[in-house]
Amino acid sequence: MRLEPRPGERLDRGEELTFTFRRKEVRAFAGDTFGSALFASGRRIFSRSFKYHRPRGLLCCSGHCANCMMTVDGEPNVRVCVEPVRAGARVKPQNVRWWLNWDLMAVTDKVGGPFTPVGFYYRTMIRPRRAWPLFERFLRGAAGLGRVDKHAGRKRRFDTENRHVDVLVIGGGRSGVEAARQAQIRGEDVVLVDEGPEPVERWGFPVLWPARAIGIYEGNLVPVEHGSTLVRFRAKRIVVATGALEQPMLFPGNDLIGVMLPGAARRMIDLWSLKPGRRAVVIAGDERALAVADELAAAGVKVARVVDLRRTQPREIEAWGRYGRLESVTLDGQTIGCDLLLASGARQPAYSLLAQAGARVEYDSKRGIFVPRDLPPGIEAVGAVTGEVGKTAVPAATYNGAAKADKCFACVCEDVTDKDMKRALAEGFDSLELAKRYTTVTMGPCQGKLCHLPSIRLYARETETDEATIGTTTARPPWAPVSLGLLAGRPHEPAKRTSIHHRHKDLGARIMWTGAWRRPHSYGNPEAEAKAVHDSLGLIDVSTLGKLLVRGPDAAAFLERLYSNRFADLKVDRIRYGVLGTDGGRIMDDGTIARLGEELFYVTTTSTGADTVIEWFDWWNAVWGLGVETTNVTGALAAVNLAGPNARELLGRLTDLDVSNDALDYLDAKQAHVAGVPCLILRIGFVGELGYELHFPSPHGEYLWDTLLSEGADLGIRPFGLEPQRILRLEKQHILVGQDTDSESNLLEANMPWLVKWEKDDFVGKAALEHVRERGPREQLVGFELAKGLGSVPPEGGQIVVDGEPGGRVTSARWSPELGRPIGLAWVPPELAHEGAELTIKMNGGFETGRVRLKPFFDPDGGHLRS
């Protein structure tokens, strides 16, 4: 089917390559597309339609319609008519049961008609309700496009590129190239993007080809798909030269293989030297389309009839075919045998990008097309897109056809027929915007390029109004289909690791995500690790804590305003716990604050809250303009917590500092060298035992970790992970912000009223807390324990049942090896928030009884902490 070599063809006949189609080799020339090579090899059926599984062949040959979509090397929905051939590629048909030429699902086309009107599955497949998943699976399999291989590895890497230019020209036709040249002459920085398939004339300005502009967004932002790169153009001026698109005509059988747009035939001949058919009929409404008849003749196609719609309008057009292939066309009762029917109404300006940018779209009844008007500033249009498409005619033929006529498609992508549209109208969807949502017309892969105008015409005829009354639907990005990978860009899964991370891995830690951090869940035995902290000594990496220096003459005043408790009276070298609240009184974060000097505080935050807290501090600092500077030292400093009865013994071995209870008391902060490393030593007790948090420069992380472990070996030191830490803190009823509190929790109801210093003039959240105090608590956070020996633990989020109704919820629960029973924290109604109250907890498919405990389960008097 290949013509003799012709001047201007895009083929390099000297270079042959092969790819496989359904495991069979197909030969192609360099310069071919997969589609042109398949057509040359004799293939006519390229796909099966979306719903009826009708065989479909090349229609637009310009990468717009869905008719040639195939799966190439695992990538679904590739339009093979414009996809350049690659040697060795594997091409497969899609949306097919069995085989393209013999699709089992084609039965829907033959017998399904009366049973499958638009939206049928929402009406007929709703009972029995439980069967919907089955129906859905069937429907998803039967309808649609290609499949994504969910198990495939990542084959392509997508990137995003940002470019700023003076002028961006979209479309590389004659007008686009001219606009770009003018801009270049004026010395402007200009880039032209063109989607192909025809190459762009080059004049020295940069051209991206093939590249598709996806839309025009606010601020003259134009994302452009260019291979595996999404280029985000910002242009001072955008010139849209997207041209005009031939529109399919409405007549029965208008989707048969062999019915094509005239431009498709022209491209097949010009670019790839293909003979599009043997005997052709041409029905066209403008000069450009009619000229194709001459090209057909020159290519050896017999032209049986040419109809110029500007002179004669056939009243009835019907295409007839067998096995989906065109065999004849009937024009007003006269049947003409043909295997190629080039039919096109007016060429419609491709105004979508302009409309997205804010242009108005107006119907030009004289030429039967919609044209863009009132372009917003910074947006220009040149060429055919402005409506300069020459003299055209509006096709007038009826699409109703004889009784036996084939289906007439308003939208080939989504298989929407004229009947579907009429039915939608009859059901009351009288606006095209509604009909679009109901029938999905214009919502397929072509995004309305080939079905928008025909569907407007159809609605205009059916409602006996005109196209101007029906109007267009809103143009939205994307203007062309775009792969999700391109929008997602390069996958970034940032992971934060502490400077001691590799030691944890060497010790066999199970690593888990906490926010962006990678942290040890445990080193294999959480309960034994927790026990080591109680019995001898444990070591945990807490480098993930947010760390912040607050410095300046107003530092104390600043913290007084941010926290509910006092910091002005905090003595140098002392530590105080604080909870950050919002002005709504809600708990935001917690941590310890150490006063290192009169004007210097060291603030720690939760691991996941660090960024939020630092932003929060800076914001209030900007609001108040106090004499304060904040410095984020989270990454600069590592931290470990040395906890357990033997902690003092080990610390004493490694430092010259007096670590006796009198010299370094509970909640003291001292700076000293530990094993030669300058450390800030914070004596605090999150896990309930004597403990020292050592904060020191990150680069020393592994060294100090190793030294502590080796020097403490005889003291029974054992590294512990997050999970044992969670058990230990729960034994102390220490809350975890975000786990035990949510966006509604406040200090009073979270059982920490002692942190609220009402005598302060003001602090963030004071007014809101006053109102909470006035209205009284609605719920309270309490500790609870279950029966000794009970082996299972209530689920986090589990219900507390009060009088048969959900009355509360469990936020944390663990089995405590120290206490030999499950313990936890829960939100309960205020009337249950007293020592010993009975809680009914839903768990294990039944209910268990727990008891409220308001004091820490372990060491309620804090003797261990202060020892």
Added chain:
Amino acid sequence: MSFLLPCPNCGPRDVNEFAYQGEITTRPAGSPTFRELTSYLYFRRNVAGVQREWWCHRLGCQAWFQAERDTRTNEVLLTEIPPPMRHEGAPGPEATPALGENPTL
């Protein structure tokens, strides 16, 4: 939103680099009534026009600054880091004169 926002430190940047923190509000002083408190917390003017608002260059220099922006067109008329001020009193409207009424046009 895809406009460019000029950071006072870094110059014009894609708006996606910034965190928007809403129009500038007036924090009630002393012991506000419940209604005063809730309108400060939850009610916004939602101006169709120029409003003054807080932004943070989260993915950049992390500075907090104020912008005057036309909410209808996203045209940014001005961005500035509010000048530092020293106050002895508790936060409140008198402590934040720069954060007073929205200059609504």
